[in-house]
Amino acid sequence: MSKSKNVRRTFLRSTVAAVSMFVAGSAVAGDFDGVTLKVATWGGSWKANIEKVIMPKFEAMGGSIEFVTGSPQANLAKLIAGRGRAPFDVMEVLDAQEQDFFATNEFLQKIDLSKVTNTENLEDWQYSDWRVASWHTQESICYNRDKFAELGIDAPTTYADLVNEKLAGRISIPDITSGGGLANFAAISHAAGGDEVNVKPGLELITKLNALKFWSRGGEVVTQLQSGDVYAAVVHSGWCVRARNAGVNVATVHPVINDQHTGVHKYGWLVIMKSSENAAAASWFINEYNEPEFQLEYARNSGVVPVNHKAIEELKSDPVLAEMLQLESEDINKQLRIDYSKANISDWTDQWNRTVSQQ
C-alpha cells in the first residue's frame, strides 16, 4: 500500500469521525430545545450544586432548569393542596415519605430507566420504575473528643452510652419534625429493643438521655458544638464533617443498633411527577444526578454520601470523609434501613408529643 493511499485513508477516516461527532453532538445539543425542567429541591448550597454541575449541561442541550425550593415535606403539602398537580417535573423525596408517595404511586409517573444508565452503578434495590436513589446520609453520634476526654468518658458506641450523668443537658437530638427525626427515632427504638411498630422503648431511652435541645435544622448542631453548649449530638455524619471543618475536634460513631446492624441510613430518591410533560428531560436529570461528578460535588461540600459506587470509591481518597463516613460496601450494607411501610408516622408523632415534648 502506497504512502499516499495511507494518508488519504487516514484523512478520510478523520473526516468521517469528525462529521459523525459533529452530527452526534448536534443531536444531543438540540435534544431539549425550549424545554424548561422544573426541579423541586432544597435551597442554599444544595441548589447551588445543581446550578454549578447539572444546569450548564442541560442549557448546552437547549433547555433550562428552574427550581422550586423547599423541603420534601413542604412540596408534598403543595401536591396535596393541588390535588396531585405539581408545579414541578422532578422532585426529591425522602424514604420517610414511603407511604405518601410509593404506597399507591398516585402522584408519580414511571421513569424511563433506559435513559438512566447510571443505575448500573447502583444496588438493585436502589431503583425501580417509580424512583431512583440519589444520595444517602449516615445517621450517627457526633461527639466532641476534647470534652469527652476532659470528662473522662470513653467514646460512645451505642445510644445508651449517652445516658451518663456527666453528659446531662449536653446532648442534642433531632426533633421528630426535622429531616432526620424519623430515621433517628426509629433507630433509637430499634437499639432500645423496639421497632417500627413498637417505638415505646425508644421514647423511654430518649427521655433518659436528658437532652439539652431537640434540633430542627442540622446547622443548629454545628453552632451548638462550636459554642461548647453540646458535647454530643445525634445527627447525620455530614453535619459532623461540617463541624470538623469549622474547627471543632469532633468524631463520628456509627452506633451499634443490634447484632445485625451498625449505623443507620436515610435515603433520598428522585421521582417524576404524574403531571409532568417533560418526562424525557426528567429522566435525563435523574441520570445526571447520579453521575459521579455531581455526586462527588455535593458529598465533598456537605458530607452527604453518594449512591453511585464509582463516586463512593473516589470519596475514599478524602481523608476527613473517609474517617467520618462508612464507605465500604460491607459497612453500608450493615446499616439499618428503616421500613417505613410498617410505620404509623402519625402515631409516632403523637407519642413523641405526649412523651418527649412534655419533658
Added chain:
Amino acid sequence: MAIDKSNQTSSYSSMDMVTRLAARRPVGPPPKRGLPWGKYFHYFFCSLSYIFLLSPMIVVIGASLHGGEYYTAIKFPPDEPSLQWYWKIPKGQLEALGLSFGLAGLTALGACIIGIPAALGIVRGKIPGKTLISAVFRAPLQIPAIVTGIAFLQLYYLFGDATGLYFQGTFLGLYIGHLFVATPYVVGTVTAILQRFDTRLEEASFSLGASKLSTFRRVTLPVIMPGVYAGALYAFMVSFGDVPISIFLTAPGFVTYPIELFYGMENDFDPSILASASLVIFFCLLVLLGMQKLVGLDTLLRSGSR
C-alpha cells in the same frame, strides 16, 4: 450719696432676706438626700429593653462582617472584619430581594386602593350590615396564614378548571394572596382616623363651593393621610415578611426573599444570608427615618393603635 444709700438699703434688704431664709432652715447639717433609685432603675430597665430589641440585629450585622474562611455557624464577634460576604450574596438572593420589594410595594399600593374606599364606606356609608362588612374586612387577620395559602392554591386550581385561567404559579396569584392579608391593615388604620374626623371641615369646603372630589382631594385625604401611610407601611411589612402564604403560591422564577432564606437556611448555613439580611435591616431603618421625616412615627403609631 443718695445712690449709695439706696444701694446700701437694697443691700441690707437682700441681707435681711437671706438671713430670714437661713433662719427658716432647720439647724444642723443639710438633710441627706437618697440616691435616685427610681431613675437608675428606669435607665437600667430601658437599657435592658433596648439590648433585648437590638441584640439580634447587632449580632446579624456584626456576624455578616466576618472576614475569615467559609464557616458553618454564626461567628460573633467577627474575625478580621471585612465586607467579603456582601460581595458574595448569590444572585438568587438578590433577585428574591428585588421581587419581595416590588411585590410588597405593589401590595401596599393595592391595599390602599381597596382599603381607603372601603374605610370610607364603613364609616360614612348608610348601608345595612355595616358591622358585618367591617367584620368581613377584618376576617383575613383571623385566619391562620398557612390556611390562607392552602385555600388560595386550591381556589386557583378550581377556578382554573372552571375557566381555563390558572393563577397558581403566577405572579398575579401570589399578589392576590398578599393583597388579601394586607388590605385589612389599611382599612383598620384609615377607619380609625375617619372615626374621629371633624366633618365640619368638609361642610366648610362644600359651603365654599368645592365639589365632592375636590373636597376629598384637598380636605379629607390630607387629614386621613397618616392613617394611609401607617396602613401602607403595615401592608408592606406583612407582604415583605410573609412565609406561610408564599410557600404555597411562589413558583419557579419568582421566589420571595423570606422563602429563599428559609429554605436556604434549612439545608445549610451560608454567611451571605447574614449580609443580605443586614442590607434589609439598613433599608428598613432608612424607610423608618423617611417616614419620620414625612409624617412622624408618633402619628403613625397613634393611627395604627386605634
